[in-house]
Amino acid sequence: MASMDTLWPAYQEKMEKEGCNAAAIAAFKYNYGVLVSGADVMIPETRLDPVESLPDYDKLGVTSDPTLLKETVVLKLNGGLGTGMGLDKAKSLLEVSTGNSFLDLIAKQVASMKEEFKTDLNFMLMNSFATSEDTLKALAKYPYLGTGSDLEFVQNKAPKVTASDMTP
Structure with a gap:
């Protein structure tokens, strides 16, 4: 198998071409280095102890x-593109009740919480590069949620690694 030194440049070039920032590239390089080193980073299930009990919420006081x-952010993961379901948009844009998508229901839930608690509750989505545009367009009808960088942050891209030879 090729070494990190010979394989890494192709990954770096691919990530730079996709516009990934330096921090994302550095993080991927570190993790890729761990992978190609063959380090055993798996924690076997036998080393995990099950939770015996949890406190009862009503008794926490x-x-x-x-x-x-005002110090809270409602954060929703919205990075799933529905390609496996034959979609070319975010799964959250699927209609679930007449005229309402999952995203519409989330927006209405946030509006309800803002009204109920009489506060400006912060809301953000964690989008992917594939879901950002159509999601922001769909949420434009809910200006109380915010716009652009006030409403979302976008996950970084990472190239796929071929398991057999560790190439991109």
Whole structure:
């Protein structure tokens, strides 16, 4: 098998061509180096202990404090492109009830929480490069959610690694 030194330049070139930032490239390089080194980073299930019990929420003595919502962000993962379902858009744009997509229901849920708690609850989506554009377009009808970088952050791209020879 080829070494990290011979394989890495092709990955770096691919990521730079896709517009990935330096931090994303450095993170991928580190993880790729671990992969090609053959390091055993798996934690076997036998080393994991199951949770024996969890405290009952009603017995925690937590009091409601709506002012904390100003310091809270409702974050929804929205990176799934529905290609496996024959779609060419974000799965959240699927209609689930007459005239409403999953995304519409999420927007209405956030609006309801803002009204109920009388606060400007922050909301963000974690989009992928493939879901960002159509999602922001669909959410334009909900200006109270925010726009652009106030509404989303986009996951970085990472190239696929061929398991048999570690090439891109």
